[in-house]
Amino acid sequence: MRATMAAAAMLIAFHLAAAGAARAEDLYVAGYGGSYETILRQQVFPPFEAAHNTHIAYVSGNSTDTLAKLQAQKGHPDIDVAIVDDGPMYQAKQLGFCAKLQPGPSYGEIYDIAHMGDDAAATGIVVTGIGYDARAFEKAGWSPPQSWTDLADPKYKGKLAMPGIDNTYGVQALVMYARIAGGGADNIDPGFAYMTNKIAPNMRAFESSPGRMSELFQSGEIAAAIWGSGRVNALADTGFPIKFVYPKEGAMALFTAACPVTGARHGELAQQFLDYLLSAPVQTALAQAGNGPVNRTVKLAPELAARVPYGPEQIDKLVALDWSKINPQRDAWTKRWNREVER
């Protein structure tokens, strides 16, 4: 009886110690789900895990989800590296979630526009534009949408979708429509008026989850959506006849950004992982997920280069948003959006 109790106690102690040891070595990375997560898990993580003898635990969520987690864990974070959109990244920096970067070798190879202060860096570029179901458009006899104002056409009633304002795509669309209607980030009223009166009636749903958005396309609920180039490419890769349009008035640039988290348990490893994200092989792999490389030295094959924003000339043509103007107002815009647009 005594022997079995002692053996059981030792077994439990051993498991606790082993579990503790395993947990201490896990690097926690928070970033997007869907196609981005798949590429990370299949191509990006294994070489890093092998080289540094560690295991990466991935926590997936939209930028706002990850920001909320950082807020909840402030001071004693579980997350070591956070990957979010550029807008939320400026919020994270302001709220003190990002630790100082220790630039590694790859950091010197990225474009100047990818520098985001001394505590974060852009790790990829996607474009916000219009994705449309080519087969559904052909069946309905419609020509593909060419501009943002095309989406106000009453023939699309109930056949469009877009992410909500909790998503960077939604904020960018709002600012773009404000510009088209004569305002901008510092005069957002025309944008709200345009969205509420012309765009919202055509919307079947405001869907922020990329999985649900794909489902809406695949089940035929919607024919077009305001969406990102990366997501559209991922859906196209499954064989669905979705095509991406760079609208006439301009497509918005959306940077994915990463930063090491303040007070992270694996600060050293986090810095190394961030530098690894900026290195040429990883940037090439992420290009397959639809993220244009920020590393100057990356050379993409022509078919891949055609699918992502690549090269300074193409990137210069994209519309960049001033997040320092948008972030202080995002709260108020969200409240207004909930009450006016998303009804």
Add this chain to the structure above:
Amino acid sequence: MRAAPYWLSVPAFLLYGVLMAVPLAMTCLLSLDRFSATEGIVPAYSLANYAAVLADPYYQQIYLRTLWIALVTTVASLLIGTPEAWIISRLQPRWRGICLLAVLGPLLISVVVRTLGWTILLAREGLLNQALLGVGLVSRPVELLYTQTGIVIALVHVLVPFMVIAVWTALQRLDPAGEMAALSLGASKAAVFFRIVLPQIVPGVLSGSLIVFSLAASAFATPALIGGRRLKVAATAIYDEYLFTLDWPTGAALAILLLAGVLAIVALWGRFLERRDRMRG
């Protein structure tokens, strides 16, 4: 000797205290704080959040919608669950087991998986619309996704088992002699159900309604997936505040108001039940 019951209840007390009372108290305190986009959550002991929420027509509409959905779901579950429990209790034991399993089936599957299944069924080109169009009941697809009706359908699907269980327990305590006496005196089956059985199982029906109402009022995954972002209920509005605006004090105030509302209705219901039982002697 008299202290023993108190000592014995300490483990349960600790469990509920730590897991329920403490987080609830923390949420209460959080609802009294203020939120600013630049500083985050600022401690300030004021009821400003409650005043803001109660005065805002946007939130008033959300709470009314939550109440309406919960009421309709409760009535529908009542109308479906009570006869269902009665019929199952009259089946032979072999069929009774299978039918009970079929009724309780929804509870065995994750709520998210189940609701995603409903989004496929309720879609414009989903099975339900295809069936309706094929039979000829409608000429154009019925809009069920992203509507209150769709939410109610999916909620009723998952909450009817709770009603069936509650009515089932009440049915088990019935004396079958009463029904047989009525039958032998010439009553029809329907008369037996409405005039003998129903009055006796009313407590079970009412307590089942309580459970269904509370669950429907606080439902999250189903309204979020089927209602979408346009049809917010209290639970999804709270989720919005916590995750998207990071305005946790307002989210906490919304949560406490939802809790208070449901508790008030449940307490009134309970009072009604008690008075009813007392009147019957």
